[in-house]
Amino acid sequence: VGCDRSKNLVDICGEKHFQAFVCDALSVPIRSGSCDACISIAVIHHFSTAERRLATIQELARLLRPGGTALIYVWAMEQEYKNQKSKYLKEKNGSKNEDKEMNTGTAQRPLSDQGPDNSSQDSAWSDQLLKDLKDESHGAKPVADFRLPVHTNRTSFHSQDLLVPWHLKGGTKKKEENVDTVLVLGGSKESQELSPVFHRYYHVFCEGELEAVCRSLDCVRVQKSYYDQGNWCVILEKL
Amino acid sequence: MKLLTHNLLSSHVPGLRPGGGFPLRIELGHPSELPPEPLPNYEADEEFLRRLHHVLLEVEVLEGSLQCPDSGRRFPISRGVPNMLLTEDEA
Secondary structure, three states: OEEEOOHHHHHHHHHOOOOEEEOEOOEOOEOOOOEEEEEEEOOHHHOOOHHHHHHHHHHHHHHEEEEEEEEEEEEEOOOEEOOEEOHHHHOOOOOOOOOOOOOOOOOOOOOOOOHHHHHOOOOOOOHHHHHHHHHHHOOOOOOOOOOOOEOOOOOOOOOOEEEEEEEOOOOOOOOOOOOEEOOOOOOOOHHHOOOEEEEEEEEOEOOOHHHHHHHOOOOEEEEEEEEEOOEEEEEEEEO | OEHHHHOOEOOOOOOOOOOOOOOOEEEOOOOOOOOOOOOOOHHHOHHHHHHHHHHHHHOEOOOEEEEOOOOOOEEEEEOOEEEOOOOOOOO
């Protein structure tokens, strides 16, 4: 059985005749101790505070029967590890998978964005941040010091908390109201084109961080802890 | 949603007594083909076994709802997918 926060994504599972339902990872509507195994792939890194990330792992543990196991994959801060670049860094622009969304369900990398547009986003700050900066200078209400940098896809991470852009490729998804459109600050005609960009929050994990969070729970034991293609991974056993 | 999936699901409305969210009551447009309780000696009852097999392994709820036994809160099922999301206020 699978679940996700996005109704649209779960509907796709339904169309393919998989058993799936819509829910929030912080409150999973499954009986305690009823699962032999659970997997959480590329989910927990979307939660914006340490408390919430811990809470998702607690919820995962609740679902397991004693002896049951969980597999957790989260994005690693370290995209180059032991002198090996992850696939995310290695893969060139122009990925063939045009119709796939940026991963919510896989530990693989998000699609590279179109080549030429991307390079001019190097100093990318989201429109909302630019607006906030403007407000600040006009003596409007003070903006919090905390800024989330916008990541440049397929490069290494410079911050643990960041926004990763995802370009809506004109097609099936509904546009959301307050989606940022990217105003590329270049001069070329190409860069004047606006395409809707979603900014997705990520907290990328440092070496040992995921393991430490898991070890803080009494009800599980860390069976295995490893690095896999730009992800930190753990296997937990419910005690 | 198959019955085997339903067996795992529980209402997660906050504030329920332990176990108060299970089992969710399946609401369909039409009555069930099964009796409310299995009859004694049901193993020998071919007709019953056929219906039971059908419900367990062949039936999927496409449209309907799941009702929390304690709170009465309904979770909709559409296109075979239950939406178990709580609202901001509920959570």
